[in-house]
Amino acid sequence: MKEAKTKISKFFIIFLLPLILKSSTIIEGRVGSETGEFLEGANVFLEGTLDGASSDRDGNFRFTTEETGKHNLQVRMIGYGAFRKEVFLEGKTIKIEARLKEETLKGEGVIVRASSFSTGEESGVTLTPLEVVMTPGAAADICWAIKSFPGVQQVEEGAGLFVRGGEVTETKFLLDGANVYHPYRYESPTGGFFGTFSPFLLKGTYFSSGGFGAEYGNALSGIMSMESLDLPSERVISLGVGLANLSAGGAVPLRDNLGINFSGNQSNTKPLFDFNNVEDDFTEYPFSYDLNLNLAWSYSEKGRAKIFFFKEKDNVGVSLQDPTWGGNYYGTETSDLYNLLIDHALSDNTFFKFNLSRTDFEKETEITAGGEDIIDLNETDEINQAKFLLEKKTFMFLKFGGSLEQRKSYFEGFVPSEEDTLDPSVPSNYYDREYMSYISSAFLEETSFFPYNLSLTSGIRFDRDSKSAKNALDPRFSLSWNAADEITLSFAAGIFHQFYQPWRYDTFYGNPELDPMEARHYIISGTWENDAGMIRLEGYYKDYEKLMKENDTLNYVSSGFGYAKGVDFFVKKSSEKIEGRIAYSYLESKREWQDYPGLFPPDFDITHNFSAILNFTPVTFFQLGAKYMYATGKPFTPVGGDFRSARLPSYWMLDLSASYLYSFFDNNLTVFYFAVNNVTNRNNILGYHNGDINEPIESSYGRLYYFGVSFQM
Amino acid sequence: MKRILLLLLITLTIGVRAEEKATVDSHILTIKALQQEAVSNGDVEKLKEISTKLERLSTFGDKEWLVNYYLALNNYRISTIAYDDKEISEKYIESAKEAVQKSIESKDDFADSHALLSSILGIEIGFKPQLGMINGMKIGREIEKAKKLDPENPRVYLIDGTGKLYTPPMFGGGIDKAIGLYEKAAELFAKEKDKGIYPDWGKDEVYVFLGNAYKEKEDDSTAALFYKKALDVNPDYGWAKILLEEMAKPDSSEQ
Numbered sequence: 001m002k003e004a005k006t007k008i009s010k011f012f013i014i015f016l017l018p019l020i021l022k023s024s025t026i027i028e029g030r031v032g033s034e035t036g037e038f039l040e041g042a043n044v045f046l047e048g049t050l051d052g053a054s055s056d057r058d059g060n061f062r063f064t065t066e067e068t069g070k071h072n073l074q075v076r077m078i079g080y081g082a083f084r085k086e087v088f089l090e091g092k093t094i095k096i097e098a099r100l101k102e103e104t105l106k107g108e109g110v111i112v113r114a115s116s117f118s119t120g121e122e123s124g125v126t127l128t129p130l131e132v133v134m135t136p137g138a139a140a141d142i143c144w145a146i147k148s149f150p151g152v153q154q155v156e157e158g159a160g161l162f163v164r165g166g167e168v169t170e171t172k173f174l175l176d177g178a179n180v181y182h183p184y185r186y187e188s189p190t191g192g193f194f195g196t197f198s199p200f201l202l203k204g205t206y207f208s209s210g211g212f213g214a215e216y217g218n219a220l221s222g223i224m225s226m227e228s229l230d231l232p233s234e235r236v237i238s239l240g241v242g243l244a245n246l247s248a249g250g251a252v253p254l255r256d257n258l259g260i261n262f263s264g265n266q267s268n269t270k271p272l273f274d275f276n277n278v279e280d281d282f283t284e285y286p287f288s289y290d291l292n293l294n295l296a297w298s299y300s301e302k303g304r305a306k307i308f309f310f311k312e313k314d315n316v317g318v319s320l321q322d323p324t325w326g327g328n329y330y331g332t333e334t335s336d337l338y339n340l341l342i343d344h345a346l347s348d349n350t351f352f353k354f355n356l357s358r359t360d361f362e363k364e365t366e367i368t369a370g371g372e373d374i375i376d377l378n379e380t381d382e383i384n385q386a387k388f389l390l391e392k393k394t395f396m397f398l399k400f401g402g403s404l405e406q407r408k409s410y411f412e413g414f415v416p417s418e419e420d421t422l423d424p425s426v427p428s429n430y431y432d433r434e435y436m437s438y439i440s441s442a443f444l445e446e447t448s449f450f451p452y453n454l455s456l457t458s459g460i461r462f463d464r465d466s467k468s469a470k471n472a473l474d475p476r477f478s479l480s481w482n483a484a485d486e487i488t489l490s491f492a493a494g495i496f497h498q499f500y501q502p503w504r505y506d507t508f509y510g511n512p513e514l515d516p517m518e519a520r521h522y523i524i525s526g527t528w529e530n531d532a533g534m535i536r537l538e539g540y541y542k543d544y545e546k547l548m549k550e551n552d553t554l555n556y557v558s559s560g561f562g563y564a565k566g567v568d569f570f571v572k573k574s575s576e577k578i579e580g581r582i583a584y585s586y587l588e589s590k591r592e593w594q595d596y597p598g599l600f601p602p603d604f605d606i607t608h609n610f611s612a613i614l615n616f617t618p619v620t621f622f623q624l625g626a627k628y629m630y631a632t633g634k635p636f637t638p639v640g641g642d643f644r645s646a647r648l649p650s651y652w653m654l655d656l657s658a659s660y661l662y663s664f665f666d667n668n669l670t671v672f673y674f675a676v677n678n679v680t681n682r683n684n685i686l687g688y689h690n691g692d693i694n695e696p697i698e699s700s701y702g703r704l705y706y707f708g709v710s711f712q713m
Numbered sequence: 714m715k716r717i718l719l720l721l722l723i724t725l726t727i728g729v730r731a732e733e734k735a736t737v738d739s740h741i742l743t744i745k746a747l748q749q750e751a752v753s754n755g756d757v758e759k760l761k762e763i764s765t766k767l768e769r770l771s772t773f774g775d776k777e778w779l780v781n782y783y784l785a786l787n788n789y790r791i792s793t794i795a796y797d798d799k800e801i802s803e804k805y806i807e808s809a810k811e812a813v814q815k816s817i818e819s820k821d822d823f824a825d826s827h828a829l830l831s832s833i834l835g836i837e838i839g840f841k842p843q844l845g846m847i848n849g850m851k852i853g854r855e856i857e858k859a860k861k862l863d864p865e866n867p868r869v870y871l872i873d874g875t876g877k878l879y880t881p882p883m884f885g886g887g888i889d890k891a892i893g894l895y896e897k898a899a900e901l902f903a904k905e906k907d908k909g910i911y912p913d914w915g916k917d918e919v920y921v922f923l924g925n926a927y928k929e930k931e932d933d934s935t936a937a938l939f940y941k942k943a944l945d946v947n948p949d950y951g952w953a954k955i956l957l958e959e960m961a962k963p964d965s966s967e968q
Contacts, residue, residue, distance in 0.1 A: 043765045047772040050740075054765060076768050078788075079804045 025089040028062035029096030031055040031075055032669070039100065042077040046087075065089060075100065099661070132199040134615055136625035137655025137677050139706075142205055143184070143195035146224065148613055150538075150568035150583040151209030153606040154631035154651055157686065157699055159184050160191020162604040163209050165542060165564020165589030166221030166519070170498065174216075174225045176308060178339045178357035179405065181383055183224070185288055185314045187333060187363065190603075193286065196312055196335065198265055200238075200249065201292050203227045209568070210540060211492035211523040214443040214459030214476050215389070215399060220498045220519040220544075228308050231296040232259040242673075242708025244272040249292075257298040264291050276704050283328055284317030303344035310337040320367070323689050325424050327369030336360040355387040355403075369424040377413035377431070397447040399459075405439045409502050433509075435502035437467035453482035465499040465516065472497035472516045486530045492523045500548070504556070515546045515558040533573035541565045547593040562591030562599065577617050585609040600635070600644045607632040625657040639691045648687065654679045669712045677704040737775040740766070741910040744783060749914060752790050753949045760791045778820035779910065782829065785813035786912070789833055796839075803840045809833050824863035825912050828872045831855035835876050852876055867901035868915045870894045871922065878926055888929050895923045917947035924956065933960060 031042040038059030045052025046065055053063035068089050073096060075083040080100035087094055131145070138144040143159035146152060153162045160168040168191045173183035175197065184192020199205075208216075208223040216223045232251030240247040249263030270285040290312040298304045315332035339357040346352055361381040367374040387403035414428040445459030458477040464470070476494025483489050497516040504510040525538040547560025566587035573580055589605040592598055611629040618624070633648030657675040664670055681703040689695035744763055751759035767784040771777055788809035792802045810833045816826045834848040834855070856876065859869040874894030880886025902916045924939035937960055943953040 041761070043768050045769045045772075048774065050766065050769050052765075052769055072772075074772065078808050 023068060023091035024064050024066050025068075025091055026062065026064050026093040027073065027087070027096060028060070028093065029098065030059045031061065031077070031083075031098045031100065032059050033080065033100055039077055039080070042075050042080075042098075042100070044073070044075045044096075044098070047072040047074050047084075132205070134623065134625060134659075135613060136615075136627040136657040136675065137629075137653065138627075139194070139677075140199060141194050142197065142199050142202070142226070143191075143224075145199075146205075146207050148581075148583060148611045148627065148629065149207065149209075150536075150570045150585045150609075151222075153585065153587060153604055153609050154629060155604045155606060155634060156188075156190040157684070157701060158186075158188065158191055158193045159195045160188075161222060161224065162190075162606075163222035164540060164566060164568075164585075165587050165604065167602070167604060170219060170221035170519075172216065172219035172223055174223070175337070176226075176228050176306065176339055176341045177353060177355045177387060177389070178337070178341075179218075179383070179385060180226075180337065181359060181381065181407075182333070182335050182361045185312065185333075186286060186316050186331070194288075196290075197226060197310070198247075198263070198290070198292075200247075201228060201261075201263060201294070201310070203229050210542070211476075211478065211494065211521050213399075213457065213478075214445045214461040214474065214494075215401060217441050217443065217461050217463050217472075217474065218439065218498050220496050220517055221542075228294050228306065229261045229296070230306075231257070231298055231304070232261060236712060238710065238712040240708065240710040243275055243706050244269050245708065247710075259296050261294040261296070262292060265289060272704070272706065276702075278700060278702065278704070280700050281319045281321065282317060283319050284315060284330065286314065286316040288312065288314030302346075303342065305343075306339075306341040308337070308339040308341070311335070320369075320422075322422075323692070323695050325369050327367055327374065327424070330366045331364065333361065333363040335362075349393045351389075351391040351393075353389040353391075355385065357383075357385045357387075359383040367422065372424060373414050374422060374424055374426075374428065375413070375415055377411060377415055380408075380410045382408040396449065397445075397457075399445040400443070402442040403440070405441075407435075407437050407439070407502060409435045411503065431509075433503065433506060435467065435506070437465060437502040437505075439466070439499065440464050455480045463497060463499070463516075467502050467505045468499065468512060468514055468516075470499070470514075470516055472499075472518075486528055488525075488527045488529075490523075490525045492525075493521060495520055504548070509555065511551075511554050511556045513554075513558075514548065514556060517547055517558075518545045519543065520545075533571070535572075536568075536570045538568045539566070540568075544591065547591060549593050550595045560591065560593030562589065562593060562602075564589040579615045579617075580613060582612045583610070597643055603634050605635055622661070623659050625659075627655045629653055633685070634687070636688060637691050638688075638693065641691070649685050651684045653677070653682055653684070671710045671712075672707075673709070674707040675705070677706065678702060737770060737773050737780070738910050740770055741776070741779065741783065744770075745910070745912075748783070748787060748790070750949070752794075752914075753917075753947060753951055755794050755951045757791055757795050760787055760794070763787050764791070776910075778816045778823065778826075781812045781816035781819070782823070782826050782912070785809045785811075785816060785826075785829055785833070786914075788812060789829065789836070792836060799840065806833055806836045806840070810837070822862055824859040824866045824869055827855045827859035827862065828866070828869040831859070831876060832872045835879065849880075865901055865904075867898040867905055867919070868912065870898035870901065871915050871919050874898060874926075875922055878922070878929070888926050892923065892926045895919055895926060899923065917943045917950045917953070919943075920946065921950070921953050921956065924953075936960070 030038060031044065032038045040055055040057050040059065042055040043052060044055060044061045044063070046067055049065070049067060051063060051065040051067060053061040055061040070086060070088055073085045073087045075098040077100055083098040083100055085096065132138060132142050133140045135145040135148055138148065141159060143161055146161060147154060151164050155162045161171040162168050163171050173180040180196070183196050184194065185196055186193040204227050206225045210221060212223045229251070232253050235252050237250040238248070245265060245267045247263065247265040251259065251261045253259040266289040268285065268287050273280050273282070273285065290310065293309045295307045296304065311334070313334040317328065317330040320327045320329055337357070337359050339355065342354040344352045359382070363379040365375055365377045383405065385403060385405040387401070389399065389401040392398045412432045415431050416422065416426045417429045418426050441461065441463045443459060443461040445457060447455060447457040449455045456477065456479050461474040461476070463472045474495045474497055478490060478492035480488060480490040496519045499516045500514055504514060505512045520543040521540065523538060523540045525536065527534065527536045542564040544562040544564070546558040547562060548556045548558065549560040551557045564587065566585060569584045571582045586608060587606060589601060590599045591602050609631045611627065613627045614625065616624045630650060630652040633650050635644045635647050637644050638646040655675065655677045656679055657673065659671055659673040662670045662672070678701055683702070684699040685696045686699055687697040689697060744766060747759070748763055751763065764784060764787050767780055767787060771780045771784060788805045792805035792809060795805070796802045810830070813826055813830045813833060816823070817830065820826070831852045834852050838848050856869065856873045859866065863869065874891040877886045877894060878888060878891035898915070898919045902919055905913060907913060920939045920943035924936040924943070927936040927939065937957060940953045940957045943950055
């Protein structure tokens with residue numbers, strides 16, 4: 001009997017006690033967004049029960065549950081992706097930190113397609129600052145991140161955006177609608193090494209690789225449109241320190257309808273190169289700083305105004321090693337941009353935008369050899385611009401806009417008498433010229449929607465350049481068909497013109513009769529897209545005319561021509577923990593321009609361009625990233641060989657990155673990051689001195705380790 | 714003693730299971746009543762609380778499709794009541810769309826879900842006029858499917874009527890078509906009985922929409938009659954009260 005009693009007691013303890021005396025567990029913690037903002041009103045609960053709580057103003061929550069054992073905790077909030085975590089309930093307090101990922105409103109992709117020049121917009125990619133930062137190997141640079149999308153060719157180790165067989169200047173940059181003429185830092189003929197604007201100054205970036213609408217002019221190939229931050233909703237201070245950078249910034253709401261965003265960044269590459277023991281040729285390490293002030297004011301329910309100021313300065317010195325001569329390069333540039341934007345809703349469906357902007361740019365370039373100046377040039381550029389846009393969205397869309405731009409350029413100094421030739425034996429010319437030109441533009445665009453999910457956008461654009469007294473008229477259209485819920489097919493065609501910089505029209509050094517360059521785009525595109533991912537296939541043909549060709553008597557004439565054709569393929573797939581994208585571009589581009597003796601592939605004819613990016617988030621606070629990119633080598637003319645008959649070895653690189661998020665105290669978000677660029681230490685060849693394969697120009701970017709921390713509160 | 718304990722254990726276990734099984738149904742019944750009350754009062758905060766509860770209930774693994782339907786309906790209600798706050802309203806309509814699509818995914822033959830989806834797509838156009846054509850086609854498809862599935866469902870005609878009311882005649886809409894559909898809905902509502910855990914909302918609403926249609930026709934006296942009729946069906950119906958009060962104002966005809 002005693003034994004039976006004992007058994008019953010054991011039985012009682014094991015099976016019945018948990019039912020009768022349920023132990024209670026406290027679950028508490030905080031809910032925040034990925035950007036560090038704490039979220040109010042999130043629904044935190046145990047799956048399969050009603051036990052839960054809503055987060056308070058500071059994102060905190062706390063609740064008690066009688067449940068025991070293994071359970072799933074879920075956090076849900078409208079506008080954010082759900083968070084799930086397995087918890088084991090055993091009476092001990094459980095602490096949870098949940099970061100929710102903001103969701104773009106579903107259907108937005110559809111709008112992007114239907115709202116304007118469909119194929120152009122379809123070719124577009126919208127990047128958030130976070131996506132830029134999370135692109136491995138992109139050094140938190142927007143242009144570098146964009147280079148991992150299809151349609152952009154890897155031509156140089158820098159930020160330069162060469163789009164679909166177009167030259168680097170054929171991609172136009174805009175910030176809040178204002179033209180940006182100096183979008184790169186450490187400017188070079190192939191763009192520059194970095195983009196001018198840090199992703200943290202921006203709300204988003206839109207990139208189009210062709211077929212864009214009549215709204216965008218004076219660009220032959222691509223559009224990179226950036227939008228600065230809006231009115232801040234709460235006070236944020238951020239600090240960052242990395243091997244090559246120092247940054248501080250913040251956002252302060254001054255009133256409900258008035259706020260300010262500000263930042264300062266300094267980039268000094270010396271510690272980065274020293275730490276990695278890189279043998280380099282810098283006589284002055286690349287150094288830059290920038291300051292930004294952005295005042296946002298919602299002056300009424302219908303309108304907002306934004307004043308944006310940006311200043312950037314950079315300098316670099318390199319020793320130049322040519323087989324026949326040695327010398328030094330030094331360059332410094334400053335760029336100031338002021339922009340006033342007014343965005344006003346005239347009615348529920350009529351919108352008006354107005355821009356007033358000014359850019360001041362100064363650049364000093366010096367190349368010396370044996371104590372002699374080969375180049376010693378000071379350049380200033382002043383651009384003033386006024387622009388408006390009127391939009392009406394009803395059963396059809398109408399867009400009408402115009403702009404007037406004044407550009408004053410001044411050059412003073414010595415340059416080699418033969419363009420693009422650096423050789424102490426070539427005599428220098430003294431140059432002292434001032435140019436001024438006006439570009440006036442207007443456009444009209446209309447989108448109609450038809451049965452069977454068809455939409456047609458047609459537009460026309462007019463530009464006039466006062467310096468050359470030439471006009472350009474660009475008709476463009478795009479047809480888009482939502483063949484099924486997730487499938488869109490489209491076709492776009494149009495004419496695109498681009499004027500030269502004012503100095504090309506110089507009567508002595510250039511030719512005032514130059515016509516604007518012209519490209520005709522024909523694009524066919526298919527996209528399959530749903531919540532889980534996207535697949536896009538595009539084919540295009542671009543016909544180039546009126547390109548600049550060297551001429552013995554007139555310096556240059558507009559008789560150059562060429563073409564580019566290719567296929568771009570893009571896949572993006574995301575799941576809870578893994579996000580990946582693959583971009584592949586096939587391109588064939590040929591030109592008869594500059595000093596080419598016939599139709600030949602230019603530097604930017606990169607046949608195959610491939611990049612794959614994988615971001616893996618095993619736990620919410622930790623992320624690993626990898627990027628592999630491959631590009632066919634550039635064409636070049638070998639010693640004793642035919643013109644542009646050989647190619648450099650292929651360019652490829654593998655980059656890895658890791659980041660860890662941590663919160664030291666309330667309202668704090670700290671990100672630790674670590675990156676290894678060029679993991680395999682691939683020695684990429686960037687060119688050959690005078691086409692001699694025994695004299696390779698090697699990349700100075702071997703394996704590079706980089707780390708830092710960013711702190712936000 | 715041992716037997717007694719075993720019996721106690723079995724009873725307790727069964728009791729717990731039975732309680733869990735009953736939970737979803739009884740919760741739905743409670744929520745239905747609370748939802749109706751919150752809609753009558755235009756109480757967004759209450760509706761948000763209900764959404765919270767429904768989100769939790771949707772993880773119980775029972776009648777998920779129905780819970781998701783009510784979640785969609787609830788978020789749709791929030792979106793329409795808070796329509797002036799574009800940001801909130803748009804977020805809730807997107808969330809409603811997601812929930813109703815989930816409901817349809819698990820149960821494709823429930824007419825109310827298809828009708829609700831068509832109404833949600835209509836609201837979406839309000840935020841993104843450019844979706845007019847794309848959503849317009851889907852709205853037609855969904856409502857036709859709903860009619861096919863349940864030709865006697867009054868909510869399907871109510872929603873179809875509202876869609877027609879806001880569609881220009883050139884795209885197949887118009888006030889008279891809307892009135893015809895509302896009248897059909899009213900007839901069906903008169904026959905509809907309490908449907909337990911299944912949706913049976915709209916008995917009062919249909920008269921408000923009839924009133925609105927007549928208001929559009931500038932027939933204020935008929936409109937007022939219908940608003941009053943809505944109050945006869947549901948004396949607490951806040952929207953009908955507001956509309957009647959507005960009409961009673963001396964300058965209402967100019968508004």
